[in-house]
Amino acid sequence: MEFPGATTARDDARYLVVGAPLDRSASGRPGARYGPEAVRAAGRHFEDYDRDSDRTFSDCGVADHGSVGSPGSIGDRGEYGAYLESVIGEAVRDGLVPCVIGGEHSVSPPVVRAVDPSVVVVFDAHLDLRESYAGDPYSHATATRRMLQVADRAVVLGARAGAASEYDRAASDDVTLVAPEAVPDWTPDLAGERVYVSLDIDVADPSVAPATGTPEPFGLRPRVLRDAIRRVAPHAAGVDVVEVTDRDQGQTATLAAKLLRTFVYAHADATAD
Amino acid sequence: MEFPGATTARDDARYLVVGAPLDRSASGRPGARYGPEAVRAAGRHFEDYDRDSDRTFSDCGVADHGSVGSPGSIGDRGEYGAYLESVIGEAVRDGLVPCVIGGEHSVSPPVVRAVDPSVVVVFDAHLDLRESYAGDPYSHATATRRMLQVADRAVVLGARAGAASEYDRAASDDVTLVAPEAVPDWTPDLAGERVYVSLDIDVADPSVAPATGTPEPFGLRPRVLRDAIRRVAPHAAGVDVVEVTDRDQGQTATLAAKLLRTFVYAHADATAD
Amino acid sequence: MEFPGATTARDDARYLVVGAPLDRSASGRPGARYGPEAVRAAGRHFEDYDRDSDRTFSDCGVADHGSVGSPGSIGDRGEYGAYLESVIGEAVRDGLVPCVIGGEHSVSPPVVRAVDPSVVVVFDAHLDLRESYAGDPYSHATATRRMLQVADRAVVLGARAGAASEYDRAASDDVTLVAPEAVPDWTPDLAGERVYVSLDIDVADPSVAPATGTPEPFGLRPRVLRDAIRRVAPHAAGVDVVEVTDRDQGQTATLAAKLLRTFVYAHADATAD
Amino acid sequence: MEFPGATTARDDARYLVVGAPLDRSASGRPGARYGPEAVRAAGRHFEDYDRDSDRTFSDCGVADHGSVGSPGSIGDRGEYGAYLESVIGEAVRDGLVPCVIGGEHSVSPPVVRAVDPSVVVVFDAHLDLRESYAGDPYSHATATRRMLQVADRAVVLGARAGAASEYDRAASDDVTLVAPEAVPDWTPDLAGERVYVSLDIDVADPSVAPATGTPEPFGLRPRVLRDAIRRVAPHAAGVDVVEVTDRDQGQTATLAAKLLRTFVYAHADATAD
Amino acid sequence: MEFPGATTARDDARYLVVGAPLDRSASGRPGARYGPEAVRAAGRHFEDYDRDSDRTFSDCGVADHGSVGSPGSIGDRGEYGAYLESVIGEAVRDGLVPCVIGGEHSVSPPVVRAVDPSVVVVFDAHLDLRESYAGDPYSHATATRRMLQVADRAVVLGARAGAASEYDRAASDDVTLVAPEAVPDWTPDLAGERVYVSLDIDVADPSVAPATGTPEPFGLRPRVLRDAIRRVAPHAAGVDVVEVTDRDQGQTATLAAKLLRTFVYAHADATAD
Amino acid sequence: MEFPGATTARDDARYLVVGAPLDRSASGRPGARYGPEAVRAAGRHFEDYDRDSDRTFSDCGVADHGSVGSPGSIGDRGEYGAYLESVIGEAVRDGLVPCVIGGEHSVSPPVVRAVDPSVVVVFDAHLDLRESYAGDPYSHATATRRMLQVADRAVVLGARAGAASEYDRAASDDVTLVAPEAVPDWTPDLAGERVYVSLDIDVADPSVAPATGTPEPFGLRPRVLRDAIRRVAPHAAGVDVVEVTDRDQGQTATLAAKLLRTFVYAHADATAD
């Protein structure tokens, strides 16, 4: 099924939803392969109309590319990343804003390579700044580190877990940490930047988003997350939402679907003529 | 089973619990038919005593009528509504405060016809102000619109989703919207009114009440909901709690059962001699 | 997503998968609206190759039409039936064998009207021979009765529940009952007939297919069901599998998906040049 | 709620359904306290009419006493057993056939004391012949041993697990073991006996009845169980079905409810004038 | 499995994790017997490093004793309590800080007898101050009352439910109640005291900790709980976390595991040389 | 926790249980990483005594090595396989019969390299004879192919799915296929062979073993599986049970645990002096 409301033909679209059901490196609970279909299904009963932006989603110009690969079918990860990058690259060249639904966090670096932002804004409970994890440089636990190979800097919002070495890496000039408690008051300083937004759903508190691979207590509340997405969306050239699994009755996917719509409404509102 | 603590004989009672397991028009996830039994079971381990009102529930005078119809047995909805209205009407004539457990939100309009309030106070994530939904004027998505055919006005608390046409309808003088963020500070202006309280459990955040038909993020926290119920209960001639399904392990029904008890304690406290 | 292996373009196809997520009249546990996507997803890991027929599914010529309506979006049932009938009618006129995934059993009569068979072979725990149920002539509990308005006769396999009045109706010449215990030895007498196969998954034992609306113990084992499907498939002009819900972890949908493939392999094998 | 179809007034009834939600001594997975309500709910969608006996359940004369105690409320087990025995004793004196829904297997001995049979026919995966278990003579693991203090002999059907000492006890003249593989061919030799039937649902294979405290593979298939119940029912003065928990989506309770109805149909059929 | 990071040999340890899977007296939903393994498993993906204390868990000196008894194997509760007390007593004599994972709340009094604190700080939705419950002086509902037989006083944080008689008992000088709303501002006055911390996970809101025996709405948020644990940990000679069941997908156990680690980091930080 | 009854010290043992929670290559539903702990927990309530062999499990001489790696921690698969092979190799050199609990089927080839059998007897719904799957020669879908690099021949029992190329490979002299329907009558011809038994739990019907990665309908019934295990066990030098996930309520793990015990009882019985 397509993302609900993503009814625009690609040629007429401004946004392109792309599923990326990669699920290889989960060090916690697996199931991110079911993220794209769970998130698409969860949005089914949402109203088309958004009061805040006074817009309907179906008029925002969203197309759905479908998913790149299907759950369980993805073999070599290097090839997968290259192919995903090429799909997103084509979207970017067509002037589309990619809206990627993971899959594990490792899908973000290939997307970032295609979008080529100056700044990545990462919502995540974890720093994901390891150089390599369990011998794997492409693990979900290295996502932000890999994105920093493309972007000039990263703003990491809501992180509350990391190795000591990751905190060392985070002390560099190119990383800004915004603690969970500080997110409500965070004001983005992104004027003139090309921004990519990566939303690891585990940034939310586990009571809010229980169906994720590595739940970490003491996270963000839904409205805080919504408000931050609204603030950063106007600057964005691409977005993803990752690490949603199928291990609840739709609660986590419902939030993810809503935040993706929040992004589109806010972006469309800010960039309208 | 009866609602726990609803041990008063009907002839001696002030409150009458009535189950209404209608579950026909769900546009999201079905299961509201299991609401009455889930809510009754969930209250089983609550203390009889309430510290705030210094009252025991079993002394508040609550009887349980049982359920009107059983899950899956309900055929023609028009007939069902008429019958439910007659059951509630008899309770009202007997001087009882009906406490209805849904079932989908479509059970509220027949109850409201029996209670005949001047004001309905509706807790809901959705405006429910459509004239008709999917060709059905009695859909859950029209509940508040239908209630306004009886009541002079509606106060809608916590709504965050609706069609543009519903927001137009809400702009009329007979509708007051209180946004989710404004509910904590809401002061009811209900002196002298005959009030009916309709609580669609989806007004709560999906993390708080995941087992409901159309979960909508960014909703109310439990204490905010409790405090608002306490403020409005003294004015009420009837109450319902609707849209609880069986799709969690009891979390949603536990909240619904507690809020119904909160209503009774607060109402009994305010109306005691 | 499409049914796995249904990769043939419609113009080149012999079989057309159509989802029909109707879920209105469930007298038991609801959720048949999720049948089409559950069955499609469940088939994802099956081998393309089938040893018995020595065929690959992707070479059998199967296209996927998508679903007619989406879960929860279906309003007026009369309109829905008419529209479904028109979709299937077009497929039949195009020479395609419709393979419908319900939804509740009420989707079968409109499909049967489009296929216009002389015989319907119904696998069902229930007779479904009521004239009307709970005031509703289009209820799932009337499915076979409605199909008999089109077909000359019905063979009902595996039934073990019905009202006395249904057993009376079943005593007529146009109904043949094959008890669950007799299904293994059943030999179809269908030469020269135009056959429609309707498979209510509750014909299987609840231990085999727990996720269904009205589970009825003492049903068929998987291989018995498989073998009967193989015997009847060569005669068929259309097939459906209905009453699969989402209330397990995929067990029921996996069986349904496999039986649909079994049908296609066997039909393709029997009708090959 | 009452057991579906148990609509006869007690004074006019021949059978009395009694819930006994004891759940104290589970050595495996707890939850038998939810058995009575799960079994009652599961029977809701069954047909009133039974083809084999040509009887309707609602005409068999079944009343529902409700449950003795509620889940979690049961304190001292000795007192509970005594009270349960008195409730059943009164039913027996009134000429009723008690149909008890557990709860753990420890509810059977008090019921047996009230029924005072000459033979107990026990369906169970386990011998339950320990003198005491974990220091507790009233544990579920001692149920059949305790019943033998009342009855002259026990026939244990389907057992496949026990301590060596239990097999020693089973070698006595007053115990007959029928292995799972032998149950299909078992012919009861019960003429002139006063029989009590105790059905521990774990006698079924775990694939058939997964929601039970101590699942034991290699058990009975549903039809084998049904046929054995039919053979023994005509001789019975009482029956129970125990050890059903809430840890599935209703599959186990559906079987238990059906077997209880099977018992009533068969008993009514055999004892009709 | 051992508690993740509890890799220190006992002889070199400062903290000793002990599982206590007692699950006998649950008046609500059972399953606390699975608490120890659920909590141990939930911590598996946590980072070893904690930013706030700048410490790694594996360097804090934590050993895991394993569990005292296994789920379902515990017979006589008096004997169990005595044995648990002896195990903890030996740990205390060895200079270890016991960190007990329940099991129902009844495991705390034996642990308290071994630790012999002057003050118990109890996090709990319930007062647990009954002298006896359902005839049982060792019920979970009497836990704090029993602990007061050892400690001079109790501070009860977050309680919102109790019988009138329990509130009377709480009015004595030796009990301090801190209402849920007051916990964020609570400052412990524990200088010079020997403190035992007992954390009944139901003190958290049911949306935060749904898998517990007697969920009670309107509880603590995760960060409030974390901050209170941090404030009290420096004074503690022992801690437990109890009443976690297996009736969710790990959300509750994840919080419990994190709070236990929070305790250790904070205690180690405060008591470092 | 250890496998229940695996209480023998390694030095005195004949059997060594080893967990191998690898879960990387699942092409269906992931979760095999939880297999070892699920299977260990499921066996907890089994009787120590086995009637058929007249033996107690705890006297059979079983030690538990624990698991090699923990869920989610396994990085490079080549290294993992090598390490697992070395652990098993040491056991074999110590004269122990390894009893491995997976994990995905890819754990079997390293174990087989350590055991070095002449014949592998593989229970599996799938042929697993691909040379490589999704670019991965070590995928679960290649398990039997990899094992054939060590063993002279393979007997594959219960297989009902495979690619055409796998059936071609199966036609070679070194592979014997026994169809599911033929397993009850299968007589092993293994005298003088060194046999390794690999049990992919998906060989059972999905109604029997729903919690597995790639469920395939029409599989074996529990007693058929049990009897085949008993027949082959006397010849075996090692055994594994793989592809058990956590996606049910213990049903699948209960069967797996029981079959592992069945193996030990039968092996001990056959090899006793």
Ligand SMILES: [Mn+2]
């Ligand atoms: Mn991440």
Ligand SMILES: [Mn+2]
């Ligand atoms: Mn993360």
Ligand SMILES: [Mn+2]
């Ligand atoms: Mn509503």
Ligand SMILES: [Mn+2]
């Ligand atoms: Mn609503």
Ligand SMILES: [Mn+2]
């Ligand atoms: Mn049907």
Ligand SMILES: [Mn+2]
């Ligand atoms: Mn049916």
Ligand SMILES: [Mn+2]
């Ligand atoms: Mn028993």
Ligand SMILES: [Mn+2]
């Ligand atoms: Mn038993």
Ligand SMILES: [Mn+2]
């Ligand atoms: Mn407590």
Ligand SMILES: [Mn+2]
């Ligand atoms: Mn508590």
Ligand SMILES: [Mn+2]
């Ligand atoms: Mn395999």
Ligand SMILES: [Mn+2]
């Ligand atoms: Mn397999």
